[in-house]
Amino acid sequence: MPVEWVNALLxxxxxxIAVSMxxxxxxxxxxxxxxxxxxxSPVKGDTLWRVLFIVGLVLGGFAMRALSPDVFKGDLGTxxxxxxxxxxxxxxxxxxxxxxxxxxxxxxxxxxxxxSLVATMVFIAAGxxxxxxxxxxxxxx
Amino acid sequence: MGNAKMKNAxxxxxxxFVFALGLGISGMTQPSKVVGFLDVFGSWDPSLIFVMxxxxxxxxxxxxxIRRRASPLLSPEWHxxxxxxxxxxLVAGSLLFGVGWGLGGFCPGPxxxxxxxxxxxxxxxxxxxIVGMYLFKLVDAKLKIQK
Numbered sequence: 001m002p003v004e005w006v007n008a009l010l011x012x013x014x015x016x017i018a019v020s021m022x023x024x025x026x027x028x029x030x031x032x033x034x035x036x037x038x039x040x041s042p043v044k045g046d047t048l049w050r051v052l053f054i055v056g057l058v059l060g061g062f063a064m065r066a067l068s069p070d071v072f073k074g075d076l077g078t079x080x081x082x083x084x085x086x087x088x089x090x091x092x093x094x095x096x097x098x099x100x101x102x103x104x105x106x107x108x109x110x111x112x113x114x115x116s117l118v119a120t121m122v123f124i125a126a127g128x129x130x131x132x133x134x135x136x137x138x139x140x141x
Numbered sequence: 142m143g144n145a146k147m148k149n150a151x152x153x154x155x156x157x158f159v160f161a162l163g164l165g166i167s168g169m170t171q172p173s174k175v176v177g178f179l180d181v182f183g184s185w186d187p188s189l190i191f192v193m194x195x196x197x198x199x200x201x202x203x204x205x206x207i208r209r210r211a212s213p214l215l216s217p218e219w220h221x222x223x224x225x226x227x228x229x230x231l232v233a234g235s236l237l238f239g240v241g242w243g244l245g246g247f248c249p250g251p252x253x254x255x256x257x258x259x260x261x262x263x264x265x266x267x268x269x270x271i272v273g274m275y276l277f278k279l280v281d282a283k284l285k286i287q288k
Binding site: 089119 | 143146147148149150151152153154155156157158159160161162163164165166167168169170171172173174176179180181182183186188189190191192193194195196197198199200201203204207208212213214215216218219220221222224225226227230231232233234235236237238239240241242243244245246247248249250252253254255256257258260262265266267268269270271272273274275276277278286288
């Protein structure tokens with residue numbers, strides 16, 4: 001097995017452990033778009049955990065940066081409007097679609113939710129189609 | 142602030158931290174790898190499929206074990222989604238998300254973890270993503286979308 005596959009598997013196992021901790025202690029799904037969206041419309045008593053989760057995500061990023069700065073390589077080198085458009089689509093789409101890669105793709109599929117399986121197949125298929133098209137039009141190199 | 146709420150928040154902090162390590166180790170914080178994973182009709186790099194495989198294999202088992210309990214350890218009840226309907230919103234939203242994922246190479250978690258790179262691109266992405274979420278809220282206030 002190539003080392004990249006092993007790393008991907010190991011990282012995936014860590015993510016599986018993380019979402020299991022969230023379920024076991026807090027009884028919650030680790031859906032990152034939903035957690036962020038909830039933090040943007042603060043409800044008393046339901047905000048601190050969301051904010052600290054996001055702080056943890058960023059602190060983990062700093063830890064990774066200290067261990068191996070290479071984890072943040074791979075800039076697409078695309079024009080900046082594409083980053084803005086991508087962010088808008090991801091923000092709007094994940095809330096309209098009730099979840100992203102973590103909530104639907106990991107947590108939903110793990111509890112055998114057909115709804116999440118459908119969402120995951122749709123966003124992966126859309127991503128595959130979009131990359132093919134954007135490459136065709138020279139928007140992605 | 143209740144003691145339980147503080148404990149919930151500290152758990153969330155730890156979960157976020159471990160999640161970010163998983164994202165970094167797996168390659169999910171490298172947009173070119175993500176685009177390579179989605180580039181099935183070009184030079185496909187399948188490695189990121191193993192992120193989902195690893196996470197789902199673990200959580201398929203732990204989900205069942207954990208849900209045998211009457212309640213979570215630090216909460217009186219479960220907060221797991223119960224909606225089973227396949228709605229137009231689910232499909233349309235996932236479609237838009239997928240297009241944005243392919244265009245930017247970031248989904249929400251890796252984008253926020255990549256803020257630690259202090260590069261401008263993840264920051265621009267995250268700000269735009271937050272604007273997108275507010276835009277949805279504006280649209281939803283008018284249309285009352287059935288999710």
